[in-house]
Amino acid sequence: METPITKKKNIFSAIQPTGTFTLGNYLGALKYWVRFQENEDYNAIFCIADEHALTVRQVPSELRNRTLEAYAMIMACGIDPEKSLFFIQNHVPAHAQAAWILNCYTQFGELSRMTQFKDKSAKHADNINAGLFTYPALMAADILLYQTDIVPVGDDQKQHVEIARNIAQRFNSVYGDVFNIPEPLIAKVGARIMSLQDPAKKMSKSDENINSYILLTDTNDQIIKKFKRAVTDSEASVKYRNGKTGVSNLMSILSVTTGKTFEQIETEFEGKGYGDFKTAVAEAVIAEIEPVRNEYERLIKDKAYLEQCYRKGAEKASKIANRTLGKMYKKVGFLPL
Numbered sequence: 001m002e003t004p005i006t007k008k009k010n011i012f013s014a015i016q017p018t019g020t021f022t023l024g025n026y027l028g029a030l031k032y033w034v035r036f037q038e039n040e041d042y043n044a045i046f047c048i049a050d051e052h053a054l055t056v057r058q059v060p061s062e063l064r065n066r067t068l069e070a071y072a073m074i075m076a077c078g079i080d081p082e083k084s085l086f087f088i089q090n091h092v093p094a095h096a097q098a099a100w101i102l103n104c105y106t107q108f109g110e111l112s113r114m115t116q117f118k119d120k121s122a123k124h125a126d127n128i129n130a131g132l133f134t135y136p137a138l139m140a141a142d143i144l145l146y147q148t149d150i151v152p153v154g155d156d157q158k159q160h161v162e163i164a165r166n167i168a169q170r171f172n173s174v175y176g177d178v179f180n181i182p183e184p185l186i187a188k189v190g191a192r193i194m195s196l197q198d199p200a201k202k203m204s205k206s207d208e209n210i211n212s213y214i215l216l217t218d219t220n221d222q223i224i225k226k227f228k229r230a231v232t233d234s235e236a237s238v239k240y241r242n243g244k245t246g247v248s249n250l251m252s253i254l255s256v257t258t259g260k261t262f263e264q265i266e267t268e269f270e271g272k273g274y275g276d277f278k279t280a281v282a283e284a285v286i287a288e289i290e291p292v293r294n295e296y297e298r299l300i301k302d303k304a305y306l307e308q309c310y311r312k313g314a315e316k317a318s319k320i321a322n323r324t325l326g327k328m329y330k331k332v333g334f335l336p337l
Ligand code: TYM
Pocket: 012, 013, 014, 015, 016, 017, 024, 025, 026, 027, 028, 029, 030, 049, 052, 138, 139, 142, 143, 151, 152, 153, 154, 155, 156, 157, 160, 190, 191, 192, 193, 194, 202, 203, 204
């Protein structure tokens, strides 16, 4: 990919290196990343957010492995480093450098309102570190360094993209047009895939109950078992509506994986029990995930190729990011070296 130039829109998104992503990450984000990559109207830029991962305590060797696994898994999902700019956050120091500056244009009050901060500080009460609090400023740096127009994310990240917009507007209002103002893009269906065991919670790999999530590395048998155990209700009717969160969640999964509308799914399963319905959902998910899993198994063995890809990605990304960082340094009044 060439350096992003005029006219084409820049899209940027990132994911934390949990290594094994969930079906939620895939349907809410990764699937859309590939669509943008294949659309000529966009420059697609993607990053593995390993610096964000440090806001929760990590085992160093595991973080290293997971970062590489995440890189391979995203390629297995269809991201091609020849078509997209695809790199690892810590390899482009401009992210951390820009984040410091943006921290100084971010208010304590607005950071305190972030739902993710509230949730994570409740969950990790013994480690409410400053990084967890200022996480959105680093995320703003990620986005703003690439003069991003659109940020495709799942529903849970919308608030962070909005604060990035506010920070960009604030900076621009002091210094002139330094940053493009990004827009979040949330998918209509799939933006919030829920837990299979408690459909009031989002599907998350940090859930203690392994039956609550599907991993992209799960075997076909595991996928079938997990969907069979998925919580529904006692009505035995496949309908998308309030009060039927379990069934509605499974319908969303079926809709995003097959392209069928909710009406089509309702008609198809009229008068049938949940057994048939759950099997259909599991089969649709397997059809989507099995090729990804096979490609991942192939790629993860080829460490030299992966290294070549992320090295190139870091070089290209640094060029773009340093251009914006240079502007920021000049505007805030740093004495150049
Ligand atoms: P992360 O790593 O938690 O999630 C990556 C992407 O997956 C989406 N997602 C979901 N979508 C639907 N249903 C779910 N159950 C589900 N769980 C996760 C997330 O919304 C996200 O789009 N802070 C970000 C990473 C990040 C970033 C950025 C994103 C760092 N810098 C700049 C965009 C732009 C995060 O932790 O996502």
